[in-house]
Amino acid sequence: MHVYAIHAGAGPAAIFARAAGLRNLDPVIAMTPITSLDLTGFTEREPGVWTDEAGLVLSVHFFPLIPDLPAPLHEPQRLGAGLTQLVAGAGGGLIEAVPGSVDGVPAVRQLVKMPLGSRPGQAFLGSWTVPRAGSSTVVKVQAAEGATTGMREAVIMAQVGPAEYFRPHPYADGQPGGLPYHVGDHEQWDPRFPDHPLTLVRAALHRITPTITFDDRFKALPPFGGPGTPQSLPHLPPPRRGWFRRRKDA
Template identity: 40%
Template sequence: MTLRFDETGWQPLQPGAYRNADGDVAALYGFDLPPDLPAPLERLEELRRRTAAKTAEAGGGLIELDVITLDGLPAVRQIVKLPLPDRPAGVAYVASFTVPRADRSLVLKIQCVEQGITGQRDSIALNHFLTEYGQGRDLQDMMRWWAQHAYAPEIQGGLPRNLSEDPGWDPHFPQHPLSRARRVLTALAPTIELHPTFKSAPPFA
């Protein structure tokens, strides 16, 4: 395979797909065509804004996006949230690494889905936010601050990121799917190895 990672704690489902004990699913995709990233990695602010707009247009929301290094190559680390089409409530958080080259790319996606009773993290964080900062302020203004698209607050529609999705809330809700998504990305990143042939391909521009 063109990408390997430490599979400790992951059960193979089929070639390139795995599940862990939390029920999160990881899948590896390879594309033999130029990547469809909306901006060069060197223009991070533009990449973030355009990705946020693209995700909102698709009905979701960008939680975070950074450019990092994986096994010596530049890569995009991001988390988005998407609605669950077959359920009236709850979302899926899709964490991913994208390693682009000029004519190909690798994407490792991890899907973490809300299960059972949803919204507890949001509710507790919202109550804290309104108690701490809401006294004497207009509720409509407060709600605009509470939820807006990451990196592009002017964007409308989709699923804006809200303040409960800040990393500071992860320790309070370790089994929340967003906490799990961040934890998986952090654990996998230093273990990723890329095939020499892929690494030698011309860089993405």
């Protein structure tokens, strides 16, 4: 599988940044409040960006502005609906948006698929967006299909049939546009397609998440209250490169 290099402000990366609530922001790569992250199997390519032999791209980002998520985390249906429309409007598809936590801090996990503009196939992007009142941290894993595309979808559709393959989107009425929602992206099929980029992205995000820890100053910030909510913005010292370090056992 080829590495799918995504650069801030261009193509699927910019779309994904908007879907993560990070519209019109330039990420400060590596200068994040992440203090620990298991990088086993990854090689650093530039500050805050790593790749592995399977073609995964792992990156970390800190955004020192109010997150642009469409709803607060405690309103998952409204949050999912807003993210679905945003991604669909850009031609992609939201596979899932699940509230959870990272190192005890409320967050939202997203899986997004986007068409590759330069050739047939799709890119798959998984992330945790960890919003606070006046900033957010994002951990992102991404990979793209190689020369062979659509095999997973074709095999699963042949097994379940077209009527059972395409489903109404769980966060929107019917199909909101963009790439269609279907059962072929469900996690239950991952063991059958261990080398598929969606399988790899999902597995890497599951593995990495428990190893992420944050600087206590970031964890102590007021929570994100949602769009249009007055945010209390206490002084936060500018991020330092020293905030990020490789796990000693990596």
